[in-house]
Amino acid sequence: MPTPSLPGNEPHRHRQxxxxxxxxxxxxxxxxxRYPEAMVRRIVAESPGTDVLDVGCGTGIAARQFQAAGCxxxxxxxxxxxxxxxxxxxxxxxxxxxxxxxxxxRRFDAVxxxxxxxxxxxxxxxxxxxxxxxxGGRVAAFWHVFQLPPEVAEGxxxxxxxxxxxxxxxxxxxxxxxxxxxxxxxxxxxxGLRETGAFSEPEQWRFDWEWFCTRDAFLDQLPxxxxxxxxxxxxxxxxxxxxxxxxxxVGGSFTMRYTTVAVTATCDRAA
Numbered sequence: 001m002p003t004p005s006l007p008g009n010e011p012h013r014h015r016q017x018x019x020x021x022x023x024x025x026x027x028x029x030x031x032x033x034r035y036p037e038a039m040v041r042r043i044v045a046e047s048p049g050t051d052v053l054d055v056g057c058g059t060g061i062a063a064r065q066f067q068a069a070g071c072x073x074x075x076x077x078x079x080x081x082x083x084x085x086x087x088x089x090x091x092x093x094x095x096x097x098x099x100x101x102x103x104x105x106r107r108f109d110a111v112x113x114x115x116x117x118x119x120x121x122x123x124x125x126x127x128x129x130x131x132x133x134x135x136g137g138r139v140a141a142f143w144h145v146f147q148l149p150p151e152v153a154e155g156x157x158x159x160x161x162x163x164x165x166x167x168x169x170x171x172x173x174x175x176x177x178x179x180x181x182x183x184x185x186x187x188x189x190x191x192g193l194r195e196t197g198a199f200s201e202p203e204q205w206r207f208d209w210e211w212f213c214t215r216d217a218f219l220d221q222l223p224x225x226x227x228x229x230x231x232x233x234x235x236x237x238x239x240x241x242x243x244x245x246x247x248x249x250v251g252g253s254f255t256m257r258y259t260t261v262a263v264t265a266t267c268d269r270a271a
Contacts, residue, residue: 024223024224027224028082028224029089032058033211036207039207040065043262043264046266047136048135048136049109050072051072051109051110052071052072052111053075053110055076056076056077057076057083057091057116058079058082058115059086059089060075066112067091073092074092076093077095078098078119098120099125101128107133108132108134108137110138110139110140117143118143118188121192122189123192126193126196130267130269133267135268135269136267137266138265140262140264141262141264142262143185143186143261145182145260145261146256146258147256148254151246152247152249154246155245158242159243159245159246160227163242186204189202190202198267199265201265204261204262204264205262205264206259206260210255210256210258211256212253213256214253215244215248218247219240
């Protein structure tokens with residue numbers, strides 16, 4: 001969600017936020033949305049093989065989807081708490097930042113990053129991806145951009161402003177604002193790939209989908225957002241109370257509209 005509005009628009013420099021998501025790994029794994037199966041299938045189909053490296057794998061949400069699609073997946077995750085949960089769910093995971101990770105000569109057919117590439121230095125990360133990909137291998141960094149119904153968005157934003165009146169974050173309340181907040185991040189990822197000189201011209205793949213969201217599911221997911229992971233519990237409770245009231249106004253459930261965007265390119269560097 002509002003991660004792109006971090007001061008300086010360089011999220012990878014804000015490690016304290018990046019490392020706040022492991023405070024409740026069970027909730028994170030349970031509540032965070034999955035990825036469009038059509039996107040997973042396309043990444044696999046347009047990669048030369050099925051060896052996948054998942055960068056910033058978290059609890060292994062995306063990795064499990066790639067495993068289900070027939071891939072062998074290795075996760076790299078800087079937060080040991082997240083890595084432990086991923087291992088408990090069957091994903092081989094190594095604890096390291098991607099930039100500092102030692103691949104030990106291993107090569108992959110795809111390097112993927114679900115909701116995590118903005119925590120990686122875009123130039124150093126792209127160079128590391130080029131180093132570990134086989135010729136023709138694919139890098140794909142993807143993010144969810146979602147749009148709440150206006151009544152829910154406005155109620156959530158108002159509750160957050162009451163709880164955290166001096167926050168630098170801006171909460172998008174329209175589809176255009178939501179997508180606009182991410183465009184600079186997509187551009188940063190693409191520019192990092194271009195700078196290596198090792199990749200084809202980056203593309204954007206877009207997948208639109210919807211999720212029917214109950215009040216309980218929405219309030220379960222909210223504390224996993226970067227907006228809330230570092231707030232005191234009383235402030236989180238205040239935001240959840242206001243957000244829950246906003247969902248009540250629209251009947252206790254709603255349809256969340258998602259656009260999942262993948263920034264992707266193939267490795268042109270010879271082995």
